[in-house]
Amino acid sequence: AQSVTQLDSQVPVFEEAPVELRCNYSSSVSVYLFWYVQYPNQGLQLLLKYLSGSTLVKGINGFEAEFNKSQTSFHLRKPSVHISDTAEYFCAVSDDKIIFGKGTRLHILP
Amino acid sequence: DAMVIQNPRYQVTQFGKPVTLSCSQTLNHNVMYWYQQKSSQAPKLLFHYYDKDFNNEADTPDNFQSRRPNTSFCFLDIRSPGLGDAAMYLCATSRVTGGGTEAFFGQGTRLTVV
Numbered sequence: 164a165q166s167v168t169q170l171d172s173q174v175p176v177f178e179e180a181p182v183e184l185r186c187n188y189s190s191s192v193s194v195y196l197f198w199y200v201q202y203p204n205q206g207l208q209l210l211l212k213y214l215s216g217s218t219l220v221k222g223i224n225g226f227e228a229e230f231n232k233s234q235t236s237f238h239l240r241k242p243s244v245h246i247s248d249t250a251e252y253f254c255a256v257s258d259d260k261i262i263f264g265k266g267t268r269l270h271i272l273p
Numbered sequence: 274d275a276m277v278i279q280n281p282r283y284q285v286t287q288f289g290k291p292v293t294l295s296c297s298q299t300l301n302h303n304v305m306y307w308y309q310q311k312s313s314q315a316p317k318l319l320f321h322y323y324d325k326d327f328n329n330e331a332d333t334p335d336n337f338q339s340r341r342p343n344t345s346f347c348f349l350d351i352r353s354p355g356l357g358d359a360a361m362y363l364c365a366t367s368r369v370t371g372g373g374t375e376a377f378f379g380q381g382t383r384l385t386v387v
Binding site: 172266 | 314315316318321363370371373378379380
C-alpha cells in the first residue's frame, strides 16, 4: 500500500527565510505525488504535483519540490517565505485514491 | 469560475439528530469524494462516487451515508451524529480516478455536535 510520511508536525521559520518541508513516500508502483496547502478554515488547494519527467517541479506561490527516487522523498521548498504562507501543508500520494500525510504546520515568525 | 461549493460552511447539530451536508460542482467531473478531517489530522476518505457507482471505504462507519442524485450534487448524511463526528468535512472532485489525478476541494463544512 502507498503512504507518505511528513516528519515535522510544525516548522517555525522567520519571514523572508528559506523553508523546506519534508515528505517521504512508500510505493511499490508508479508514483504520483502532490503537495496541497490548507489555509485556516479552508479546503485544500493544490500547490504542485509530480507525475513524471523533470524531478524539479515548480508550483504556485513560489513553491517548488524535488522528486528523489533514491531517497523516496518529495520535499517542498521556498526560498523566501511570507507571512501569508502561514498554513498547513499536506503531502499526498495517489493510486486509485489520494492518501494524505499528517500535515506540517508552517509558522512564519516576524 | 468553475468550482466546488459546500454548504453550509458551519453546521451545528444536536447529538443524535440527523444532519445533511451538501456539495455541488460546476467542473462536470465524474468523481466526487467526501473526506473527514479532525483537528490537526490528515483528511480521511469516507467514500466516493464514480458517476453513480458508490465506493465506500472499509472503515467508514455505517452512520455515514451519501447520495448523488446527479452529476453536480453530492450529499453526506450523518444519521445519528455523535460527539466524535465533530470535524471538518471536505468535498472534492476529480475528472477520473487513478494515479496522478488531481482533486479539487471545496472550502469545507465544519460540523459541531452539541
